[in-house]
Amino acid sequence: MNGAATRAIDSPTPGLHDEWGLVAALRLGDEAAFLALVKRYHGAMVRIARMYLRSDATAEDAVQEAWLGVLKGIDDFEGRASVKSWIFRITAYCAKGRSVREGRFVPLSSLEEDGDDGPAVAPERFQPEGARYANNWSQPPQPWADERLAAVETAALARAEIERLPVRQRTVMTLRDVEGLDSDEVCAILGISEGNQRVLLHRARSKVRAALEQHLEKGGRP
Template identity: 30%
Template sequence: MSTKPQSKPACAEHQLSEAALVAAARLRDEAAVRELIRRLNGRLFRIARGLMTSDAEAEEVVQDAYLAAFTHLDGFREEARFSTWITRITLNCAAMRLRKAREQQEYDTIKDPALPNAEVVLFPGTEAEPTEAALGRMQTRALIEAAVAELPPDLRLVFLMHEASGLSLRDIARDLSLPLGTVKTRLMRARHRLRRIITDRIHGGFETIFPFAGSRCAVMADAVVALLKERQELIRGSD
């Protein structure tokens, strides 16, 4: 009795280790490459966004890093994790773009205007629910992202690597080739600056939180007046 070969489950890649995925990617397995990208997108984007001044530039850096990594997998000696290796490639790609941008600015003698409204979007984006709670979360996130965007690149990078990507301080020190003490100091300075930036932004603006105006206010007024009239606490002649 012959048996049919079992096909690999569609979600099998999600269960494979990073090393197994890299081994498959070496054999040009598209599914493995896609799964590695899916797992690393958030981490690499945040790292790139920590150095670049816009989301578009950060995405280009991440794309460059993927292309460099997957076209030169023979250069990956597995002395470290693949995620660590491609993190360093991402940092190098960002550094190259920044260097080229500086050289171009010096050549053109033109300084581009700052981007006051630059935002750090947590990649990939999530769909917003049309609810007040979702709107509140979006506004809070926008406030934090705008504040993070104002940090100097060296502080922003460490902050995003630790707080957004969840890397340990030791991993960050290793990936950036920095002393552990320097990483700790930069993270502390980033937090202090963020606290100051956010405090300055909301100073005098607390009257805008928990809004209860417009139709909500009108409905509440109508309901209270109706109840008071039922209890004869208001003169009906005031209708």
């Protein structure tokens, strides 16, 4: 085993032992390790690429290019970021490059591309201007028991609602709430500001929560 692979396995970073093991195996040419990474991250990579590209087919092409980049760059990976974040950043780079070559690059900082500049929460849920408690909740979100949120059908609804979001909101929410990346990682991967990331995430979460509220108000029935 080469020195780089040994350092990877011995990495003390909490929570990354399995990923580091895959990196070490990949450096040794282990095909199973590559397939494990593909299974784990391919879907999220396509969602990232789709932010920059106009079709699923071109997004898939960009992801294939990204996987080649992962294989070529694995020996130089120093672990300054998580394996996941590193792979996603390569994906964004490849997707941006392809969109530039196709003459279709649109900066992600442009929120107008979502066609969604309205309020994240319906205005009628707040006290009106002039009221004693203006701009406070008139219809606050309902507290939910953990067991209701954990229900299989509720989780399925949440996934479905995330897929219905505008592409930029969907990708930011997926990276933050599904993949577990922090805001700095998401901003670095997507090349957007903290402010834009925060707005996109807030809008996405508000829409998904509204859908879940309606579902749970019906007793969890479809």
